[in-house]
Amino acid sequence: MSDHPTGDLLAGLNDRQRAAVTAGGGPILVLAGPGSGKTRVLTRRIAYLINEMNIPARSIMAVTFTNKAAGEMRNRLKSLAGDRMRAVQIGTFHATCARILRIEHDSTPYGKDFVIYDTDDQLNAIGQAMSELNIDTRKFNPRAVLGAISSAKNELILPSGYVGQDYFGEIVSRVYPRYQAILLDSNAMDFDDLLVQMVLALHHSPVLQEKYQRKFAWVLVDEFQDTNTVQYQLVSLFGAPQNNIFVVGDEDQSIYAFRGADYRNVARFRQDYPDASVILLEQNYRSTQVVLDVANAVISRNKHRTPKALFTDKAGGELITLHEAYDDEYEARYVMEEIDDLRRRGYHYSDMAVMYRTNPQSRALERACVDEGIPYTLVGGVGFYKRREIRDMLAYLRVVQNPDDRVSFARIINTPKRGIGKKSLESFQYWAADAEMSYGEALIKLLEGADNPLGARAAKLFRDFAEQLFAWRSLTEASTLVDLFDTISSDVGYNLYLHEISDNDLEAADRMDNLSELRGLLVQADEDEINLPEFLIDQALMTDADTKLTGEDRITLMTLHAAKGLEYPVVFITGLEDGLLPHFRSFDEPDGVEEERRLLYVGITRAMERLYLTYAFKRTTWSGSQAQERSSFLYDIPEDMTAGLPSGLNTDRSYQSYKQMTTWGNTRAAQDTERRNATSGLDRLRRDLQRGSATSNSGNKAVNSKIIPFPGSEPQPPAEPQFHTGMSVYHSVFGAGMVVESHVNQDDEEVTVVFSDKRYGVKKLLASLANLTVQ
Ligand SMILES: Nc1ncnc2c1ncn2[C@@H]1O[C@H](COP(=O)(O)OP(=O)(O)OP(=O)(O)O)[C@@H](O)[C@H]1O
Ligand SMILES: [Mg+2]
Numbered sequence: 222m223s224d225h226p227t228g229d230l231l232a233g234l235n236d237r238q239r240a241a242v243t244a245g246g247g248p249i250l251v252l253a254g255p256g257s258g259k260t261r262v263l264t265r266r267i268a269y270l271i272n273e274m275n276i277p278a279r280s281i282m283a284v285t286f287t288n289k290a291a292g293e294m295r296n297r298l299k300s301l302a303g304d305r306m307r308a309v310q311i312g313t314f315h316a317t318c319a320r321i322l323r324i325e326h327d328s329t330p331y332g333k334d335f336v337i338y339d340t341d342d343q344l345n346a347i348g349q350a351m352s353e354l355n356i357d358t359r360k361f362n363p364r365a366v367l368g369a370i371s372s373a374k375n376e377l378i379l380p381s382g383y384v385g386q387d388y389f390g391e392i393v394s395r396v397y398p399r400y401q402a403i404l405l406d407s408n409a410m411d412f413d414d415l416l417v418q419m420v421l422a423l424h425h426s427p428v429l430q431e432k433y434q435r436k437f438a439w440v441l442v443d444e445f446q447d448t449n450t451v452q453y454q455l456v457s458l459f460g461a462p463q464n465n466i467f468v469v470g471d472e473d474q475s476i477y478a479f480r481g482a483d484y485r486n487v488a489r490f491r492q493d494y495p496d497a498s499v500i501l502l503e504q505n506y507r508s509t510q511v512v513l514d515v516a517n518a519v520i521s522r523n524k525h526r527t528p529k530a531l532f533t534d535k536a537g538g539e540l541i542t543l544h545e546a547y548d549d550e551y552e553a554r555y556v557m558e559e560i561d562d563l564r565r566r567g568y569h570y571s572d573m574a575v576m577y578r579t580n581p582q583s584r585a586l587e588r589a590c591v592d593e594g595i596p597y598t599l600v601g602g603v604g605f606y607k608r609r610e611i612r613d614m615l616a617y618l619r620v621v622q623n624p625d626d627r628v629s630f631a632r633i634i635n636t637p638k639r640g641i642g643k644k645s646l647e648s649f650q651y652w653a654a655d656a657e658m659s660y661g662e663a664l665i666k667l668l669e670g671a672d673n674p675l676g677a678r679a680a681k682l683f684r685d686f687a688e689q690l691f692a693w694r695s696l697t698e699a700s701t702l703v704d705l706f707d708t709i710s711s712d713v714g715y716n717l718y719l720h721e722i723s724d725n726d727l728e729a730a731d732r733m734d735n736l737s738e739l740r741g742l743l744v745q746a747d748e749d750e751i752n753l754p755e756f757l758i759d760q761a762l763m764t765d766a767d768t769k770l771t772g773e774d775r776i777t778l779m780t781l782h783a784a785k786g787l788e789y790p791v792v793f794i795t796g797l798e799d800g801l802l803p804h805f806r807s808f809d810e811p812d813g814v815e816e817e818r819r820l821l822y823v824g825i826t827r828a829m830e831r832l833y834l835t836y837a838f839k840r841t842t843w844s845g846s847q848a849q850e851r852s853s854f855l856y857d858i859p860e861d862m863t864a865g866l867p868s869g870l871n872t873d874r875s876y877q878s879y880k881q882m883t884t885w886g887n888t889r890a891a892q893d894t895e896r897r898n899a900t901s902g903l904d905r906l907r908r909d910l911q912r913g914s915a916t917s918n919s920g921n922k923a924v925n926s927k928i929i930p931f932p933g934s935e936p937q938p939p940a941e942p943q944f945h946t947g948m949s950v951y952h953s954v955f956g957a958g959m960v961v962e963s964h965v966n967q968d969d970e971e972v973t974v975v976f977s978d979k980r981y982g983v984k985k986l987l988a989s990l991a992n993l994t995v996q
Contacts, residue, residue: 509538
């Protein structure tokens with residue numbers, strides 16, 4: 222008897238969802254738009270297989286897009302199917318393969334204790350390979366070379382099979398084998414290798430293939446539209462021969478083409494499994510009708526798609542808000558003010574997410590959060606795992622586990638300084654290469670007193686290091702991970718070093734906090750009886766979308782890419798500007814702009830109740846501050862779905878000439894005017910001040926304290942107020958209004974005006990800049 226009656230598992234599902242959950246074996250494709258319950262169905266189906274079809278949990282493999290999604294699915298399953306579900310293999314393709322390869326390393330050229338290289342490690346290895354081949358890294362960008370290698374791997378093209386099509390391709394074809402050899406010598410795999418090695422192992426060993434096909438008799442994949450070639454292969458390989466393969470996806474949400482994802486895999490699935498049942502879900506349970514209409518208006522412009530019918534019971538809904546900000550800082554400030562406002566109206570911070578196209582955009586937003594005192598979690602970006610102190614300590618742990626790891630070895634051999642300079646390291650490296658020894662073997666040879674080309678002093682320093690390293694290695698047998706961490710940290714004097722590399726006490730404290738957090742993870746791992754290799758794999762597999770989310774009430778800042786699969790009552794999408802969204806790089810690629818449109822579509826469809834789309838007239842980019850054109854995608858949104866100013870335009874710019882021209886369609890002329898106007902520094906400053914005095918359009922707010930005080934003597938501040946309560950005034954943008962208060966403040970006159978037009982409400986303006994005329 223099951224503790225969980227079927228009724229529970231099928232409750233809260235519509236007929237089609239129920240059909241998908243309870244379908245028998247064989248290939249099944251669930252194709253449906255956002256918010257239609259694909260992930261819910263997939264999770265319920267796992268519980269159903271276990272509880273109702275008595276499938277052993279250990280023979281189920283479920284693939285999620287992020288580790289975080291895997292964690293959520295595990296929790297959900299626990300409440301649906303109880304402890305029995307523990308044995309289900311739930312994880313990303315990478316995590317699942319890493320786990321199997323650790324056990325089955327004999328079927329690969331790698332040793333048991335292989336480590337996983339992340340992008341920085343990979344770039345180091347590429348740099349090494351290029352320097353060995355005398356290829357100038359200034360002429361050929363190592364990142365581009367790495368990108369080409371990664372694409373090849375995703376297409377299952379091995380070094381021997383790589384053919385360069387042009388001069389750059391020829392360079393890649395030389396670097397690729399060398400890079401791969403360095404990784405192999407380091408007993409390290411990169412992310413792509415995890416998948417490629419898994420496919421190769423299954424191909425090469427029929428025994429292994431049969432073992433895993435038998436083991437994972439049921440395979441389920443979420444976000445199937447974002448699988449790439451190698452992942453598709455894995456699904457087919459694991460799924461055979463019964464082909465109990467259940468995949469869910471939405472072609473309109475395919476946003477990872479740059480990583481080789483190919484939504485055509487959906488069509489391929491239909492071809493490869495002609496007997497597959499196809500289930501379409503049409504009801505959206507997430508968003509209001511308005512949000513859905515906006516989403517559809519945007520995506521329907523894509524040519525390469527199958528139109529879908531989506532409906533929701535949540536008729537109507539709040540109109541979406543468009544907002545034009547002067548620059549990225551004002552945009553961020555506007556977002557935070559709205560968040561503050563919504564919070565006062567009952568939303569929690571955690572109900573709200575701010576999304577953007579590129580990571581650097583988070584800077585202004587973070588800054589605004591700090592200024593406004595809004596707690597936030599930044600997903601991705603220069604996160605925890607990219608911090609220097611974290612990378613150093615993890616590199617130590619990795620060398621302890623695998624002394625052959627060249628990249629980590631090079632990172633820590635003189636960190637903190639132990640007198641082993643670049644020259645000594647190079648002699649050591651050449652010696653090891655000449656004698657065909659791994660680094661670990663070379664260290665042992667040194668300890669044994671073997672002849673070596675190192676000077677006496679350097680040899681002694683390396684021996685000292687080797688002794689320490691082997692002492693740490695012996696600790697891994699007997700003591701806890703946290704003891705190992707503490708011992709290393711104190712043996713090498715890392716805390717002292719931390720202070721040396723920090724500019725000030727605050728930075729040092731910050732670094733200490735990070736280390737404490739890492740230490741906390743080790744304590745947790747000890748409690749969970751996770752060993753060092755497992756711990757390192759877990760850490761290496763953390764991706765940008767996996768930032769640890771605390772239970773605290775915080776808003777979320779994330780890229781649109783990281784937002785996949787998630788939902789929030791309130792969503793802000795910022796930076797809707799041509800060049801940013803759509804991103805300028807997409808202009809050269811076939812299907813590039815369509816992919817950008819899908820990205821916006823994913824963002825919009827995260828919203829349950831309220832959606833804000835914002836853009837800035839000027840944005841600070843790597844090349845300085847530049848005027849931007851609003852995103853061409855915005856023109857696809859019908860005006861009657863937007864709230865705010867006429868045409869849905871909600872601006873914080875406040876001068877007539879610009880305003881008059883800024884109607885849909887003739888932005889360029891307005892921007893030209895602005896460019897002309899912006900030539901004088903004083904003009905700019907004035908405008909900044911003016912905007913600062915008029916940013917709020919949501920009622921009676923104090924003049925923002927962050928306004929730059931007006932410098933110099935032009936214009937002279939008035940000694941007496943020029944405006945008095947009750948005066949009728951006219952403002953070029955806000956129209957007619959009445960003064961409710963006015964007083965001289967420092968070097969200007971602050972006038973509070975109630976405007977007749979309700980959309981502007983009450984505003985505080987600086988008299989010297991607002992150009993108010995008395996009527
Ligand atoms: N039958 C239903 N009744 C009520 N709520 C539902 C139903 N099906 C799904 N939901 C809810 O709707 C929301 C969206 O579901 P889910 O996240 O599974 O959609 P999805 O299709 O996976 O979306 P996406 O494509 O964005 O990943 C969730 O909050 C889910 O709990
Ligand atoms: Mg989903």
